[in-house]
Amino acid sequence: xxxxxxxxxxxxxxxxxxxxxxxxxxxxxxxxxxxxxxxxxxxxxxxxxxxxxxxxxxxxxxxxxxxxxxxxxxxxxxxxxxxxxxxxxxxxxxxxxxxxxxxxxxxxxxxxxxxxxxxxxxxxxxxxxxxxxxxxxxxxxxxxxxxxxxxxxxxxxxxxxxxxxxxxxxxxxxxxxxxxxxxxxxxxxxxxxxxxxxxxxxxxxxxxxxxxxxxxxxxxxxxxxxxxxxxxxxxx
Amino acid sequence: xxxxxxxxxxxxxxxxxxxxxxxxxxxxxxxxxxxxxxxxxxxxxxxxxxxxxxxxxxxxxxxxxxxxxxxxxxxxxxxxxxxxxxxxxxxxxxxxxxxxxxxxxxxxxxxxxxxxxxxxxxxxxxxxxxxxxxxxxxxxxxxxxxxxxxxxxxxxxxxxxxxxxxxxxxxxxxxxxxxxxxxxxxxxxxxxxxxxxxxxxxxxxxxxxxxxxxxxxxxxxxxxxxxxxxxxxxxxxxxxxxxxxxxxxxxxxxxxxxxxxxxxxxxxxxxxxxxxxxxxxxxxxxx
Numbered sequence: 001x002x003x004x005x006x007x008x009x010x011x012x013x014x015x016x017x018x019x020x021x022x023x024x025x026x027x028x029x030x031x032x033x034x035x036x037x038x039x040x041x042x043x044x045x046x047x048x049x050x051x052x053x054x055x056x057x058x059x060x061x062x063x064x065x066x067x068x069x070x071x072x073x074x075x076x077x078x079x080x081x082x083x084x085x086x087x088x089x090x091x092x093x094x095x096x097x098x099x100x101x102x103x104x105x106x107x108x109x110x111x112x113x114x115x116x117x118x119x120x121x122x123x124x125x126x127x128x129x130x131x132x133x134x135x136x137x138x139x140x141x142x143x144x145x146x147x148x149x150x151x152x153x154x155x156x157x158x159x160x161x162x163x164x165x166x167x168x169x170x171x172x173x174x175x176x177x178x179x180x181x182x183x184x185x186x187x188x189x190x191x192x193x194x195x196x197x198x199x200x201x202x203x204x205x206x207x208x209x210x211x212x213x214x215x216x217x218x219x220x221x222x223x224x225x226x227x228x229x230x231x232x233x234x235x236x
Numbered sequence: 237x238x239x240x241x242x243x244x245x246x247x248x249x250x251x252x253x254x255x256x257x258x259x260x261x262x263x264x265x266x267x268x269x270x271x272x273x274x275x276x277x278x279x280x281x282x283x284x285x286x287x288x289x290x291x292x293x294x295x296x297x298x299x300x301x302x303x304x305x306x307x308x309x310x311x312x313x314x315x316x317x318x319x320x321x322x323x324x325x326x327x328x329x330x331x332x333x334x335x336x337x338x339x340x341x342x343x344x345x346x347x348x349x350x351x352x353x354x355x356x357x358x359x360x361x362x363x364x365x366x367x368x369x370x371x372x373x374x375x376x377x378x379x380x381x382x383x384x385x386x387x388x389x390x391x392x393x394x395x396x397x398x399x400x401x402x403x404x405x406x407x408x409x410x411x412x413x414x415x416x417x418x419x420x421x422x423x424x425x426x427x428x429x430x431x432x433x434x435x436x437x438x439x440x441x442x443x444x445x446x447x448x449x450x451x452x453x454x455x456x457x458x459x460x461x462x463x464x465x466x467x468x469x470x471x472x473x474x475x476x477x478x479x480x481x482x483x484x485x486x487x488x489x490x491x492x493x494x495x496x497x498x499x500x501x502x503x504x505x506x507x508x509x510x511x512x513x514x515x516x517x518x519x520x521x522x523x
Contacts, residue, residue: 049417126403128464132425137369138315139324140457142464144402150468165462166406168421 027219030192031226033077033185033205037233039066045169052124053102053167064107065171065209066233073189074231076108077207078159078175080182081193082214084201088179090115094151097162097172099127099143104162104172108208110182111174113157119143119150126166131174133160140165159206173208205229264370266329266360271353273329278362281355289344294366306343307426309460311366315425317458318443323465325376326369332360334444341440342431379455381448382472387480392497395481398474402466407432411510412485425460432462435485436510450479 042062047054067075095111100122121143130140136154154176164170183191198220206212210231217225266273289308291298296310318335319327336356339347364370409415412435424430439445443453457465483493487507497503
């Protein structure tokens with residue numbers, strides 16, 4: 001092999017590693033979150049005490065404590081890497097939590113420790129945003145219609161229930177996480193955690209009323225591993 | 237002859253020796269004007285007067301706690317109602333000191349005015365040993381309360397508009413009786429039912445009875461309760477208007493605000509319409 005060929009091969013390898021660094025490196029953990037058994041029937045919300053919100057719905061929306069989809073899938077489950085990866089610095093973008101139609105959108109908002117969250121009121125009524133943390137600081141702020149977004153952050157990882165005392169049916173969750181490797185399941189219950197460097201990880205799935213489950217997974221190279229979670233549904 | 241129960245005495249001696257260990261060995265100070273409190277001195281007072289409700293570890297699980305309908309404060313969480321500091325921040329030492337001297341109206345927390353100022357300062361210092369937050373965080377910066385402007389009818393009327401606009405009535409009721417549409421659903425952060433303040437009952441709200449106290453209540457919120465902070469949504473000059481209006485709701489309390497409001501035709505009509513005469517409440521037994 002001539003010198004020229006060796007150099008060419010070296011250049012190709014360098015280019016390949018550059019692509020690997022820039023593009024999605026490492027492996028992926030993907031899977032689906034489902035339930036077995038019969039989940040409790042989610043009741044319709046009575047918003048008659050807040051006509052400005054009630055009129056936004058033709059049929060009353062239902063409680064979102066357990067949101068199911070086709071094929072016994074579970075939505076709004078936070079799936080995240082709970083061990084095996086260093087903590088990440090907070091990203092610069094803000095996670096947005098919107099109050100609309102006297103509900104929280106999204107129902108579960110996941111973000112990182114020290115990441116900015118912006119809380120927006122799009123309703124024609126006053127809300128108070130009252131997250132109920134156990135390890136973070138507890139605050140409670142009023143937000144009348146037309147006022148600017150509330151900006152906040154949390155400095156410790158925690159799952160925090162959020163409520164509005166004025167509208168007792170309003171209920172949401174903050175998932176404050178230590179790293180950027182997380183996903184929230186949508187319709188179909190699927191999730192995917194990409195860009196995991198080779199290593200051994202603990203993957204945890206958290207559902208607000210069913211609690212959490214963890215599984216270990218080892219990633220070597222750029223493979224995709226499947227991890228599925230099955231929660232036992234509570235009928236009450 | 238009565239036998240001395242040595243086993244019981246031994247248990248008491250061991251428990252007494254263990255108390256300082258339960259509460260942690262750290263030292264704290266508190267500073268309230270000319271007073272400086274020391275946690276070591278406060279410890280003795282705490283285990284005499286406070287732990288029956290607030291518990292040996294300060295987490296609010298004392299032996300009386302299950303019988304109280306507003307649970308005793310959990311000093312480990314360090315979430316306090318009566319503060320001069322913004323929502324979510326630690327109170328000033330002075331705030332805790334004031335709460336001890338005043339008690340918390342409508343709850344089982346009595347006032348501790350029987351103790352000396354020095355003793356209350358010592359208790360504040362000791363209470364701060366329960367939560368690690370006092371070691372890692374500073375007290376919040378006290379909110380600025382501008383000088384109270386002169387009272388006027390226009391100020392009361394503007395306050396009344398704010399009461400509508402900010403939807404205070406959703407919990408406190410249109411007449412301030414604590415019977416708004418959301419009132420019956422309210423729970424505090426311990427998941428216990430809690431009532432919004434009924435302005436017609438008394439002139440002492442949970443965190444004091446001066447106009448300044450009222451101002452601070454809605455600008456800082458009462459942390460741990462449904463009462464939020466309005467600091468970001470009410471301008472300081474508007475806040476005083478709201479204070480003036482809230483005073484007129486306390487129609488059993490002859491305040492300058494109520495007197496002025498009653499001197500106007502509109503105000504007198506509103507206040508008198510609220511006073512329901514010759515009706516009896518409660519068991520039906522006529523007084």
